[in-house]
Amino acid sequence: xxxxxxxxxxxxxxxxxxxxxxxxxxxxxxxxxxxxxxxxxxxxxxxxxxxxxxxxxxxxxxxxxxxxxxxxxxxxxxxxxxxxxxxxxxxxxxxxxxxxxxxxxxxxxxxxxxxxxxxxxxxxxxxxxxxxxxxxxxxxxxxxxxxxxxxxxxxxxxxxxxxxxxxxxxxxxxxxxxxxxxxxxxxxxxxxxxxxxxxxxxxxxxxxxxxxxxxxxxxxxxxxxxxxxxxxxxxxxxxxxxxxxxxxxxxxxxxxxxxxxxxxxxxxxxxxxxxxxxxxxxxxxxxxxxxxxxxxxxxxxxxxxxxxxxxxxxxxxxxxxxxxxxxxxxxxxxxxxxxxxxxxxxxxxxxxxxxxxxxxxxxxxxxxxxxxxxxxxxxxxxxxxxxxxxxxxxxxxxxxxxxxxxxxxxxxxxxxxxxxxxxxxxxxxxxxxxxxxxxxxxxxxxxxxxxxxxxxxxxxxxxxxxxxxxxx
Amino acid sequence: xxxxxxxxxxxxxxxxxxxxxxxxxxxxxxxxxxxxxxxxxxxxxxxxxxxxxxxxxxxxxxxxxxxxxxxxxxxxxxxxxxxxxxxxxxxxxxxxxxxxxxxxxxxxxxxxxxxxxxxxxxxxxxxxxxxxxxxxxxxxxxxxxxxxxxxxxxxxxxxxxxxxxxxxxxxxxxxxxxxxxxxxxxxxxxxxxxxxxxxxxxxxxxxxxxxxxxxxxxxxxxxxxxxxxxxxxxxxxxxxxxxxxxxxxxxxxxxxxxxxxxxxxxxxxxxxxxxxxxxxxxxxxxxxxxxxxxxxxxxxxxxxxxxxxxxxxxxxxxxxxxxxxxxxxxxxxxxxxxxxxxxxxxxxxxxxxxxxxxxxxxxxxxxxxxxxxxxxxxxxxxxxxxxxxxxxxxxxxxxxxxxxxxxxxxxxxxxxxxxxxxxxxxxxxxxxxxxxxxxxxxxxxxxxxxxxxxxxxxxxxxxxxxxxxxxx
Numbered sequence: 001x002x003x004x005x006x007x008x009x010x011x012x013x014x015x016x017x018x019x020x021x022x023x024x025x026x027x028x029x030x031x032x033x034x035x036x037x038x039x040x041x042x043x044x045x046x047x048x049x050x051x052x053x054x055x056x057x058x059x060x061x062x063x064x065x066x067x068x069x070x071x072x073x074x075x076x077x078x079x080x081x082x083x084x085x086x087x088x089x090x091x092x093x094x095x096x097x098x099x100x101x102x103x104x105x106x107x108x109x110x111x112x113x114x115x116x117x118x119x120x121x122x123x124x125x126x127x128x129x130x131x132x133x134x135x136x137x138x139x140x141x142x143x144x145x146x147x148x149x150x151x152x153x154x155x156x157x158x159x160x161x162x163x164x165x166x167x168x169x170x171x172x173x174x175x176x177x178x179x180x181x182x183x184x185x186x187x188x189x190x191x192x193x194x195x196x197x198x199x200x201x202x203x204x205x206x207x208x209x210x211x212x213x214x215x216x217x218x219x220x221x222x223x224x225x226x227x228x229x230x231x232x233x234x235x236x237x238x239x240x241x242x243x244x245x246x247x248x249x250x251x252x253x254x255x256x257x258x259x260x261x262x263x264x265x266x267x268x269x270x271x272x273x274x275x276x277x278x279x280x281x282x283x284x285x286x287x288x289x290x291x292x293x294x295x296x297x298x299x300x301x302x303x304x305x306x307x308x309x310x311x312x313x314x315x316x317x318x319x320x321x322x323x324x325x326x327x328x329x330x331x332x333x334x335x336x337x338x339x340x341x342x343x344x345x346x347x348x349x350x351x352x353x354x355x356x357x358x359x360x361x362x363x364x365x366x367x368x369x370x371x372x373x374x375x376x377x378x379x380x381x382x383x384x385x386x387x388x389x390x391x392x393x394x395x396x397x398x399x400x401x402x403x404x405x406x407x408x409x410x411x412x413x414x415x416x417x418x419x420x421x422x423x424x425x426x427x428x429x430x431x432x433x434x435x436x437x438x439x440x441x442x443x444x445x446x447x448x449x450x451x452x453x454x455x456x457x458x459x460x461x462x463x464x465x466x467x468x469x470x471x472x
Numbered sequence: 473x474x475x476x477x478x479x480x481x482x483x484x485x486x487x488x489x490x491x492x493x494x495x496x497x498x499x500x501x502x503x504x505x506x507x508x509x510x511x512x513x514x515x516x517x518x519x520x521x522x523x524x525x526x527x528x529x530x531x532x533x534x535x536x537x538x539x540x541x542x543x544x545x546x547x548x549x550x551x552x553x554x555x556x557x558x559x560x561x562x563x564x565x566x567x568x569x570x571x572x573x574x575x576x577x578x579x580x581x582x583x584x585x586x587x588x589x590x591x592x593x594x595x596x597x598x599x600x601x602x603x604x605x606x607x608x609x610x611x612x613x614x615x616x617x618x619x620x621x622x623x624x625x626x627x628x629x630x631x632x633x634x635x636x637x638x639x640x641x642x643x644x645x646x647x648x649x650x651x652x653x654x655x656x657x658x659x660x661x662x663x664x665x666x667x668x669x670x671x672x673x674x675x676x677x678x679x680x681x682x683x684x685x686x687x688x689x690x691x692x693x694x695x696x697x698x699x700x701x702x703x704x705x706x707x708x709x710x711x712x713x714x715x716x717x718x719x720x721x722x723x724x725x726x727x728x729x730x731x732x733x734x735x736x737x738x739x740x741x742x743x744x745x746x747x748x749x750x751x752x753x754x755x756x757x758x759x760x761x762x763x764x765x766x767x768x769x770x771x772x773x774x775x776x777x778x779x780x781x782x783x784x785x786x787x788x789x790x791x792x793x794x795x796x797x798x799x800x801x802x803x804x805x806x807x808x809x810x811x812x813x814x815x816x817x818x819x820x821x822x823x824x825x826x827x828x829x830x831x832x833x834x835x836x837x838x839x840x841x842x843x844x845x846x847x848x849x850x851x852x853x854x855x856x857x858x859x860x861x862x863x864x865x866x867x868x869x870x871x872x873x874x875x876x877x878x879x880x881x882x883x884x885x886x887x888x889x890x891x892x893x894x895x896x897x898x899x900x901x902x903x904x905x906x907x908x909x910x911x912x913x914x915x916x917x918x919x920x921x922x923x924x925x926x927x928x929x930x931x932x933x934x935x936x937x938x939x940x941x942x943x944x
Contacts, residue, residue, distance in 0.1 A: 058706045061586030069586070114533030114541070114759070117899060202674050203758070203899035227902040231759070234530045234903075286675075287586070287703070427589060427675035430699040 026370035026458030028377070035309065036380045036448050036455075043305055043444035050436045052080065053297030053356070057287040057431040064284040065324035066098035066255030073280050074258045077296070077321045081262030084304035086319070088265065091258035092338060094323040096330040098255035099123060101207075101284055102248040104222060106193070109242040112235055118193065118222040119205035119285060120249045121177060122327055125218045128246040129154065129191040135236045139176050142183055151188035154243050155180070158233045160226070163199040167354070167417040173197025174208065181221035182212040191245045192221035195229035200422035203227055207283050207425045209327050220247045257281070257323040259331045264303050264319075266454060267312040273342075274453040275318045275349035276302060276446055279325035279399055286429030290420060294434055294442070295352035296321055302446035306454075313454035315347060322399040325353070332399030336406055340464075343407045348453050348460045350411040351397025352446065355423075356439040357416035361389035364411040365396075365404070367461040373452075377411075380448050384441055389414055407465035411453075413445050498842035498930030500849070507781065508852045508920050508927075515777055515916035522908045524552065525769035525828070529759040529903040536756040537796035538570035538727030545752050546730045549768070549793045553734030556776035558791070560737065563730035564810060566795040568802040570727035571595060573679075573756055574720040576694060578665070581714040584707055590665065590694040591677035591757060592721045593649060594799055597690040600718040601626065601663040607708045611648050614655055623660035626715050627652070630705045632698070635671040639826070639889040645669025646680065653693035654684040663717045664693035667701035672894035675699055679755050679897045681799050692719045729753070729795040731803045736775050736791075738926060739784040745814075746925040747790045747821035748774060748918055751797035751871055758901030762892060766906055766914070767824035768793055774918035778926075785926035787819060794871040797825070804871030808878055813936075815879045820925050820932045822883040823869025824918065827895075828911040829888035833861035836883040837868075837876070839933040845924075849883075852920045856913055861886055879937035883925075885917050 056063075060076050063069035074091065081089040099122055106116040109130070131154040136142040138159050157176050161169035174197055181192040196206035205225045212218040222245060224232065235241045260280060266272065278295020282288020303319040306312070322331030339346065348364070362381055366374045378388055389412070395401070396410035404410045416438075423429045453460070528535075532548050535541035546563060553561040571594055578588040581602070603626040608614040610631050629648050633641035646669055653664040668678035675697045684690040694717060696704065707713045732752060738744065750767020754760020775791040778784070794803030811818065820836070834853055838846045850860055861884070867873070868882035876882045888910075895901045925932070 054706070058703060059584055059710075061580075061584065061703075072583075108533075111544075112531055112533065201904055203676065203902065204674065227900070227904050230904055231530060231533075231902065234526070238531075428699070430675065430703065432673055432699050432702055 024458055026373040026456050028373050028452050028456045032455035036452050039451055040444050040448050043447045049297040049301035049439045049443035052300050053293045053434055054431055057289045057293045061287045062284045063282050065281040065327055070257050070281055074260055077260035085307045086262035088263040091260050093256050093258055094331050094334040095254055095256045096324050097251050098253055100252050104247050106245045116228045117203045118224045119207045120247045121221045122207055122209040123211055124221040124249055126248045126250045127220045129220055130244040131190050133236055133241045133243050145187055148188050153189050154191040155184035155189040156193045158195045158229050161199050163418055165416055165418050167420055177208050178210055181210045182216050185216045185219045191219055194223050196223040198421050201226050204426040204428050220245050259323050259335055260321040262319045264307040264317040266314050266316040268314040270316045271345055272315040273318045273346045274315050274450050275346055276450050277320035278352050280321040281324050281326055283425050285427040289429050289431045289434055290355035290423050291429055292353045294356035298352045298442040298446050301443040302450055305447045306451050313451055315454035317450050317454050325399055329398055333402045336402035343462050343464045346408050346462055348409040349400040351400050353397045354415045354417050355420040356434045358438045358441050359386050359413045359415050359445045361414035362386050363389040363394035365409050370460050373456045377452050381445055384445050407463050409460040409462045496930055498845040498928050500845050500924050500928045504927035508924050511923055512916050512920050515919045521769040521773035521911045521915035524772050525765045525906055526903055528765045529761045533759045534756045535754050537753040537799055542729050542753055546732055549732035557779045558734035560735040563732050565728050565730055566803050566806040567726055567728045568796050570724050572724050576719045578717045588700045589675045590696045591679045592719045593693045594679055594681040595683055596693040596721055598720045598722045599692045601692055602716040603662050605708055605713045605715050617659055620660050625661050626663040627656035627661045628665045630667045630701050633671050635890055637888055637890050639892055649680050650682050653682045654688050657688045657691045663691055666695050668695040670893050673698050676898040676900050692717050731795050731807055732793040734791045736779040736789040738786050738788040740786040742788045743817055744787040745790045745818045746787055746922050747818055748922050749792035750824050752793040753796050753798055755798055755897050757899040761901050761903045761906055762827040762895050763901055764825045766828035770824045770914040770918050773915040774922055777919045778923050785923055787926035789922050789926050797871055801870055805874045808874035815934050815936045818880050818934050820881040821872040823872050825869045826887045826889050827892040828906045830910045830913050831858050831885045831887050831917045833886035834858050835861040835866035837881050842932050845928045849924050853917055856917050879935050881932040881934045
């Protein structure tokens with residue numbers, strides 16, 4: 001999932017930089033700055049984050065929310081936290097609707113008969129449909145189609161995302177996935193195809209969640225790989241094309257999984273929490289290496305390296321492996337609901353969920369009163385090649401979004417995501433795509449950040465805020 | 473298919489550079505050299521090869537030998553030759569055993585249960601087998617395993633090919649595919665898995681033909697994608713692993729397809745033939761763009777550009793779209809058998825079947841008596857960035873191999889194949905992988921070569937040679 005973009009969804013409902021009550025200036029003690037520099041250099045010689053990522057992707061493999069793999073991932077995370085020397089390890093249940101993928105296929109019919117490589121979107125119903133393809137180049141043109149004009153048709157949106165360091169085009173691609181099917185269904189379409197929300201040119205379809213509006217009858221909805229989308233576009237340009245789409249998938253009751261939490265207890269202010277983490281679930285097609293095995297590897301390693309220091313920082317470091325991020329931030333929402341009254345005890349949170357590319361930027365929601373500490377953190381991150389990002393567009397990671405919406409302070413350690421959407425939600429999201437040196441730099445940055453945030457004197461500005469819209 | 477490596481298979485049986493009877497020196501007239509220069513520059517502004525490749529990959533799509541797509545490809549090739557202005561277009565039947573792929577899946581069983589992405593090797597029988605995995609790192613170590621030592625096991629060879637311009641590692645990879653399954657079966661194995669004979673790191677398995685020796689009971693045999701192979705290697709390193717392999721595929725009777733042939737008739741020596749071409753069939757997983765839609769695009773465009781010149785060259789240019797190359801050079805062998813007595817009328821042949829990368833090298837079997845013409849051809853190719861390759865390791869393309877074995881002179885226009893084995897025999901062999909500028913350079917080179925060879929005065933040295941081993 002994308003760090004900055006989730007903000008777009010939450011921005012209307014949250015106070016991004018609340019006007020905090022005047023706090024006393026926040027500072028990080030000199031001794032902690034010295035310790036952080038040592039920690040940073042040690043972390044740059046450790047392969048722990050890489051090995052944790054290898055472990056979950058190899059030993060557990062795919063772990064779609066509610067699946068047997070997901071249950072094994074919960075057991076894996078508990079055992080891994082314990083073996084890494086965390087002080088406390090526990091789970092918190094998270095219940096959600098369960099979606100299953102069984103089979104999927106499609107083919108062009110007629111004189112150019114050929115199979116198409118695609119994958120069902122999460123949340124798609126099953127069914128076999130056949131119809132003439134109507135092509136749109138973006139969501140706006142689909143939205144502009146007259147009511148009823150798509151009766152009996154298969155809608156096809158072939159928007160192509162471009163590679164960008166910040167993954168900016170995912171804003172378009174993810175909306176074509178989330179809003180396209182319900183829009184097409186509302187206008188009478190019997191099926192929905194889209195060019196995958198991705199930037200690669202391989203025969204790799206990208207899945208991801210979609211939802212249908214109340215009152216709209218869901219239709220089978222799937223993403224074509226980029227080559228298949230381009231192929232279908234060429235065929236449609238030659239003349240009318242009929243496609244058969246056969247999906248066997250759908251919602252099937254409820255499942256319960258777990259947020260798995262490990263703590264490195266603070267030495268003097270153990271009730272004050274610095275939260276880092278990633279999400280435990282993955283899509284089913286790959287083994288969830290960049291999304292989000294790497295995020296777990298990075299943050300679990302960061303906590304473990306702090307746990308091994310001669311002296312613990314003042315505050316507690318809590319590493320959370322969130323349940324079911326992919327299908328609707330269920331773990332993050334459950335966490336926010338459970339700890340709603342403890343916003344003030346949570347000092348700050350940062351989530352790693354944008355792959356394993358090098359971190360190049362730092363941004364935070366810290367108030368003016370914590371500016372000195374914020375600068376100190378940046379100063380300790382600078383040797384890793386990390387510079388301040390001006391806040392516009394930056395925000396908390398997806399799973400801490402619901403809690404940030406309730407007033408939690410956040411930091412963002414922005415990763416280079418140039419190739420993130422080559423792999424995101426595809427079968428190709430596998431361990432071999434993780435660069436050992438880049439993930440090492442990530443773990444060093446999270447270790448430094450968490451250690452310093454847990455060593456600061458004074459508040460980072462978290463305090464209860466009533467969300468303008470209900471958290472979902 | 474790989475140009476140089478086919479030679480390894482044929483070398484024992486053929487006279488590579490026969491000691492020709494003294495011929496009078498062969499030369500290309502100056503006027504033809506001037507015309508060739510103009511043709512070359514015109515070809516570098518033409519997108520014809522690119523458009524022909526687009527046409528077959530889009531309108532026909534996959535065309536595995538004997539399939540419905542193959543039949544459409546035959547019709548496509550006839551129509552395309554005609555529309556391109558070829559003088560004569562005809563087909564010649566080629567009959568072969570038909571192999572079909574219906575479904576394929578595999579999974580690791582037990583505590584690390586997870587699916588594996590793979591594809592059946594062409595020629596594999598169907599069947600569901602389950603067994604403990606025994607890993608080998610290369611074919612030699614499998615061959616060294618004691619008889620019977622693999623009873624009930626699933627053999628797994630995880631040799632990794634490296635990227636090289638000439639595709640050299642395919643020599644190892646293709647032998648692991650062709651010899652591994654029969655070797656494993658002979659030692660009692662119930663199934664066979666290999667890391668795909670490829671150089672990519674995507675979840676793209678590479679298919680390709682395998683054969684079982686007489687008296688060996690065939691076993692299900694499949695290629696894992698590179699990430700899946702590495703995953704299985706990591707799991708096996710942790711402890712014993714059991715895998716279930718379920719393939720539904722196999723031989724099913726005979727099929728007849730066709731060599732499709734188009735001719736641009738020579739102006740003064742129409743019975744002397746310069747043969748260029750590629751193969752019409754593809755594997756079923758991709759749309760056969762680099763293997764070998766591009767070869768057809770390049771050579772069909774080259775012939776068409778020559779057909780449009782104000783004056784035809786002296787000799788006939790024959791472009792052959794060979795049937796069923798992939799499963800055993802059936803089209804090439806049928807052609808050689810049919811025209812066995814006409815070796816002397818065929819002046820020279822060159823096949824394009826190594827993708828669409830830029831041509832960097834030229835080699836030929838021409839005798840000393842034709843050295844001047846050979847140098848003239850090279851001189852006309854030089855502005856395209858093509859240099860002479862010293863002959864060692866170079867040879868005719870696969871489909872002209874059987875005829876070369878009977879004495880046909882050949883030329884090789886060696887393409888940069890650095891990324892060829894990223895795509896070869898995978899779902900990813902699609903039109904978007906073809907670089908328009910590179911295929912243009914290829915078509916220019918083939919046009920220049922064919923035009924000059926068809927304009928030369930004197931023999932290129934083709935003459936009947938009894939093959940030392942039966943052509944197959």
